[in-house]
Amino acid sequence: MAWWTLAVLLLSLSIVCCAESIQEFTSSTLINNVVQDPLTGRIYVGAINAIYQLDSLLKQEKKVETGPKRDSRHCTPPIQSCHDAKMTDNTNKLLLVHPSNGSLIVCGSLFKGICSLRKLSSIDHLIYYNDSKGEKAYVVSSEETVSVVGVMSTFTKENDTFDVFVVGKGYGSQGNMELISTRILQDFGNWDVFEDIVEAPAVQVTPFVKKYRHNFRYSFKESGFIYFLFTRTRGGLHNKNFTFISRLCEDDHHYYSYMELQLSCGPNNMYNKAQAAFVSSPGEELARNLSASGQYGQVRSQDKILFVVSSTDEDKPHSGLCMYPLRYINQRIMEIISACYTKNGKIGNKVAVDSPYTTSYKCSADFLPSPLASTPGFALAAQAVHTTKDLLMAVAVAVEAERTVAFLGTSNGNVYHVSTAAEGTVLGSGLYLYSISMVPVEECDMMKDCKSCMDLKDPYCGWCALEGR
Ligand SMILES: *[C@@H]1O[C@H](CO)[C@@H](O)[C@H](O)[C@H]1NC(C)=O
Ligand SMILES: *[C@@H]1O[C@H](CO)[C@@H](O)[C@H](O)[C@H]1NC(C)=O
Ligand SMILES: *[C@@H]1O[C@H](CO)[C@@H](O)[C@H](O)[C@H]1NC(C)=O
Ligand SMILES: *[C@@H]1O[C@H](CO)[C@@H](O)[C@H](O)[C@H]1NC(C)=O
Ligand SMILES: *[C@@H]1O[C@H](CO)[C@@H](O)[C@H](O)[C@H]1NC(C)=O
Numbered sequence: 001m002a003w004w005t006l007a008v009l010l011l012s013l014s015i016v017c018c019a020e021s022i023q024e025f026t027s028s029t030l031i032n033n034v035v036q037d038p039l040t041g042r043i044y045v046g047a048i049n050a051i052y053q054l055d056s057l058l059k060q061e062k063k064v065e066t067g068p069k070r071d072s073r074h075c076t077p078p079i080q081s082c083h084d085a086k087m088t089d090n091t092n093k094l095l096l097v098h099p100s101n102g103s104l105i106v107c108g109s110l111f112k113g114i115c116s117l118r119k120l121s122s123i124d125h126l127i128y129y130n131d132s133k134g135e136k137a138y139v140v141s142s143e144e145t146v147s148v149v150g151v152m153s154t155f156t157k158e159n160d161t162f163d164v165f166v167v168g169k170g171y172g173s174q175g176n177m178e179l180i181s182t183r184i185l186q187d188f189g190n191w192d193v194f195e196d197i198v199e200a201p202a203v204q205v206t207p208f209v210k211k212y213r214h215n216f217r218y219s220f221k222e223s224g225f226i227y228f229l230f231t232r233t234r235g236g237l238h239n240k241n242f243t244f245i246s247r248l249c250e251d252d253h254h255y256y257s258y259m260e261l262q263l264s265c266g267p268n269n270m271y272n273k274a275q276a277a278f279v280s281s282p283g284e285e286l287a288r289n290l291s292a293s294g295q296y297g298q299v300r301s302q303d304k305i306l307f308v309v310s311s312t313d314e315d316k317p318h319s320g321l322c323m324y325p326l327r328y329i330n331q332r333i334m335e336i337i338s339a340c341y342t343k344n345g346k347i348g349n350k351v352a353v354d355s356p357y358t359t360s361y362k363c364s365a366d367f368l369p370s371p372l373a374s375t376p377g378f379a380l381a382a383q384a385v386h387t388t389k390d391l392l393m394a395v396a397v398a399v400e401a402e403r404t405v406a407f408l409g410t411s412n413g414n415v416y417h418v419s420t421a422a423e424g425t426v427l428g429s430g431l432y433l434y435s436i437s438m439v440p441v442e443e444c445d446m447m448k449d450c451k452s453c454m455d456l457k458d459p460y461c462g463w464c465a466l467e468g469r
Contacts, residue, residue, distance in 0.1 A: 222326060
């Protein structure tokens with residue numbers, strides 16, 4: 001499955017008006033992850049068996065082969081005399097820009113999911129890699145079906161502040177059961193590069209975690225909180241997946257603040273399974289529309305909105321796009337936490353919060369043995385603002401001159417364009433599984449020719465010309 005986000009398309013719209021040809025980059029193998037360095041505009045692509053460094057116009061600067069290499073899930077790295085080892089593909093699991101170190105964090109599926117650091121300006125320069133550090137260096141997962149997300153952060157201990165990245169990872173059939181881990185990016189005292197420096201047994205070694213089938217989809221950081229969006233079951237015999245967002249404080253050394261809130265999308269939570277998400281400001285028009293709907297309170301154009309594409313459970317899944325203002329998410333989380341500490345977990349006589357990962361739970365206890373989550377009745381609901389019979393697997397959002405445009409990627413590689421002004425237009429097919437293209441944000445059919453487009457001083461007008469209009 002391709003996990004690449006559309007985000008980069010929108011970040012990289014530094015466009016030459018009426019350029020000669022569409023900038024496009026094509027990989028010979030499936031693309032797993034894409035990130036951009038905001039400082040240089042460079043784009044990094046993590047694909048199966050290769051990492052690419054592109055300039056901001058998608059021209060390839062460097063390519064590094066990362067596989068296939070001799071490996072086996074049963075072998076402990078370094079792989080030397082392991083009988084099971086055979087040529088194995090390397091799927092990119094995590095790609096992050098580490099600006100203060102000038103490096104790219106690259107974690108692949110080979111060798112139990114060990115990471116490396118490569119130079120941002122020249123990825124063929126390996127800054128750090130060590131496969132002899134044992135279990136503490138196994139950051140991601142060697143399993144194809146286990147998705148991994150991560151976000152850069154810092155960790156302060158006494159007078160020292162360290163760069164770290166915080167990882168959300170499901171559990172397949174092997175490897176560690178750490179749902180969330182905080183990985184340091186330098187050696188310090190007894191800590192080694194990539195070691196998990198947080199001990200939080202509540203979130204990390206819950207013996208029940210296997211049953212919940214966490215599938216992480218997105219993570220982001222905002223105003224001192226780190227958020228993870230994922231799906232999971234309710235455990236036990238229940239097999240149905242639901243969408244959750246979890247939040248923790250960035251400076252929480254024990255994940256005590258970790259809390260899960262269910263998100264539902266569409267009538268009766270019809271679109272129960274999140275596939276991808278994106279955080280963006282809504283822009284003037286959408287903010288007005290959201291405010292006017294009366295569902296989310298007052299929404300301002302500079303607020304942050306979580307855009308989620310979710311699918312149904314059917315054999316041929318349909319999908320919907322739902323929006324959740326972050327302020328609305330935070331407010332519900334606060335209500336639930338305070339119900340926990342002051343009202344025995346109840347809101348209006350209904351149980352609003354429980355502890356899904358343990359059987360024994362007491363809401364007002366000083367120390368909780370495992371994280372809290374909202375009960376289904378207190379899930380945060382949103383209407384599906386756009387629905388389709390396709391399986392949506394990627395979403396990115398851009399705001400241009402008041403108007404909000406969402407790009408939706410389908411499982412067969414098509415990209416749709418949905419905006420507050422017009423219904424979905426198909427931009428192109430096969431666009432995103434193997435290739436990255438720059439795409440127009442503005443609707444080209446509004447302009448007759450390149451000149452009138454340029455007269456409007458629309459930064460995206462170059463693309464109208466490219467579409468032959
Ligand atoms: C890798 O780690 C091992 C174990 O800590 C250490 O002995 C070795 O020197 C390290 N190798 C490099 C190249 O740093
Ligand atoms: C931290 O810094 C303060 C002020 O500079 C100093 O008094 C204190 O001893 C330092 N603490 C540690 C553990 O280094
Ligand atoms: C980047 O991090 C690595 C690993 O901690 C370290 O060896 C290297 O010196 C750092 N480089 C810079 C420029 O900070
Ligand atoms: C729920 O998700 C898990 C893992 O992502 C998957 O194996 C399982 O089939 C899903 N359940 C349903 C009913 O689709
Ligand atoms: C929000 O926008 C949609 C689509 O343009 C429109 O149908 C709906 O009426 C708007 N809602 C409000 C409250 O303005």
